[in-house]
Amino acid sequence: MSANEVTRRGILGSAAAVAAASPLVGRAVAAENGSRSEKGSAMIPIELTVNGREVHFQLDPRTTLLDALREHLRLTGTKKGCDHGQCGACTVMLNGRRINSCLTLAVMHDGDSVTTIEGLGSPEALHPMQRAFITHDGYQCGYCTPGQICSAVSVLEEIRAGIPSHATEDLDRIVPSEAEYRERMSGNICRCAAYPNIIAAMRDVAGETQA
Ligand code: FES
Numbered sequence: 001m002s003a004n005e006v007t008r009r010g011i012l013g014s015a016a017a018v019a020a021a022s023p024l025v026g027r028a029v030a031a032e033n034g035s036r037s038e039k040g041s042a043m044i045p046i047e048l049t050v051n052g053r054e055v056h057f058q059l060d061p062r063t064t065l066l067d068a069l070r071e072h073l074r075l076t077g078t079k080k081g082c083d084h085g086q087c088g089a090c091t092v093m094l095n096g097r098r099i100n101s102c103l104t105l106a107v108m109h110d111g112d113s114v115t116t117i118e119g120l121g122s123p124e125a126l127h128p129m130q131r132a133f134i135t136h137d138g139y140q141c142g143y144c145t146p147g148q149i150c151s152a153v154s155v156l157e158e159i160r161a162g163i164p165s166h167a168t169e170d171l172d173r174i175v176p177s178e179a180e181y182r183e184r185m186s187g188n189i190c191r192c193a194a195y196p197n198i199i200a201a202m203r204d205v206a207g208e209t210q211a
């Protein structure tokens, strides 16, 4: 393992640890003290379950779920890439289904359950997909990685649930084709082009024999 790899992995692990340890209420508590946003909008009360913890706060109704997570709850593991639904960096799981959190308003999800990369695992107890991304070098700069991992976990659940994709050839097929994996992950862009390694990580977690 090169020094670069150690540093890169260390940074990712540390970032996840810091994010996991951050209080879910920070700026959210401050927001509760006022009834209007900085731009004068009436604040809307909202309750979410984020990574298993209930949070109550008030938000400007124009706040996206992505900004609520990053700016109000300080869960910065979820990344903002394009901020308009084209890159997948902001992927989280909402009530068990993956979504682009930049494309939806937080106030639309009162009472919903959100899982972010911080809720999937911790540096001490990685989710199998997080571990597989490390094993298979499924990242380079790491910016897309939280979204890729949330999507990858969801894709395996979608396959297990028999939800077809555009590339599904046979729902009874035990091992999806590489084309199917790529199609299912096509909403997650990686500028570092780690795609083959991401698919390898997914196949590893799915229990497939590597070609
Ligand atoms: S930041 Fe949401 S899709 Fe790019």
Ligand code: FES
Binding pocket: 138, 139, 140, 141, 142, 143, 144, 145, 189, 190, 191, 192, 193, 194
């Ligand atoms: S690892 Fe750099 S954008 Fe995907």
